[in-house]
Amino acid sequence: MKKGVNSLKIRVFTDSRIAVAYAAAIVEHVVEAEHHPTLSLATGETPSALYAQLVEFHRRGLSFTDVTTVNLDEYVGLPKTHAQSYHQYMQEHFFQWIDISKDRIFIPNGYVNNLQNECERYDRILQQHPIDLQILGIGINGHIGFNEPGTAFKPTTHIVGLSEETIRSNARFFNSLNDVPKQAITMGLQPIMQSKQILLMAFGEQKAQAVHLALEGDVQTHVPASILQIHPNVTFILDEAVAKACKLNL
Ligand code: F6R
Numbered sequence: 001m002k003k004g005v006n007s008l009k010i011r012v013f014t015d016s017r018i019a020v021a022y023a024a025a026i027v028e029h030v031v032e033a034e035h036h037p038t039l040s041l042a043t044g045e046t047p048s049a050l051y052a053q054l055v056e057f058h059r060r061g062l063s064f065t066d067v068t069t070v071n072l073d074e075y076v077g078l079p080k081t082h083a084q085s086y087h088q089y090m091q092e093h094f095f096q097w098i099d100i101s102k103d104r105i106f107i108p109n110g111y112v113n114n115l116q117n118e119c120e121r122y123d124r125i126l127q128q129h130p131i132d133l134q135i136l137g138i139g140i141n142g143h144i145g146f147n148e149p150g151t152a153f154k155p156t157t158h159i160v161g162l163s164e165e166t167i168r169s170n171a172r173f174f175n176s177l178n179d180v181p182k183q184a185i186t187m188g189l190q191p192i193m194q195s196k197q198i199l200l201m202a203f204g205e206q207k208a209q210a211v212h213l214a215l216e217g218d219v220q221t222h223v224p225a226s227i228l229q230i231h232p233n234v235t236f237i238l239d240e241a242v243a244k245a246c247k248l249n250l
Pocket of ligand 1: 044045046072137138139140
């Protein structure tokens with residue numbers, strides 16, 4: 001068993017398909033083992049295959065009726081029905097295919113007049129639903145959720161101006177760079193760090209720099225994912241492409 005920094009675990013798989021199957025098996029275990037589990041979910045390219053795998057597990061009998069989900073983030077200014085909203089993403093990739101009850105699904109709403117009230121509302125939800133398993137991707141700049149680099153670590157739900165790197169990177173999901181929202185609402189680092197268990201998935205060499213700094217650099221606000229080094233139960237699930245490119249000392 002390879003151990004990384006402190007008790008942080010690193011699992012490297014030949015390709016992301018196998019890595020995703022590994023992550024999905026852990027999700028299944030938590031869903032089955034906990035009485036009323038709360039999963040905290042990410043969106044974007046990385047976890048989409050995980051949701052497909054979990055839908056497959058559901059077809060083979062895994063039930064989500066006792067599961068509560070909270071999502072990490074949402075764009076500001078996109079209605080829930082917008083094709084690129086994270087509400088829509090979650091419906092398309094996961095929720096419409098499983099037996100989760102609608103009233104157990106929580107996603108911050110970035111399409112409200114009073115964003116501060118929404119942050120406070122979401123924090124109350126998070127307090128009521130401590131996270132059993134947190135699924136994370138990582139931005140090429142080291143962000144987790146939309147906790148962007150450079151500012152102080154923020155514990156609670158907040159509005160964030162997306163960095164230029166994030167806007168450029170997420171432009172792949174929009175018709176043009178101009179269409180990418182400039183702000184998001186994101187869970188803060190406290191509920192993430194208080195999760196019982198965290199899985200961070202990163203695939204492809206474009207994530208190498210971020211993964212390298214998160215694992216082997218100091219814990220620093222310039223690399224929000226580096227804070228995971230001090231969590232007691234976190235696993236980095238990587239493919240060989242990212243592990244080789246960041247020359248992980250495994
Ligand atoms: C999205 C989120 C982000 C993404 C990250 C990587 O809910 O939390 O932190 O995980 O931007 O995105 P992809 O997987 O598209 O490279």
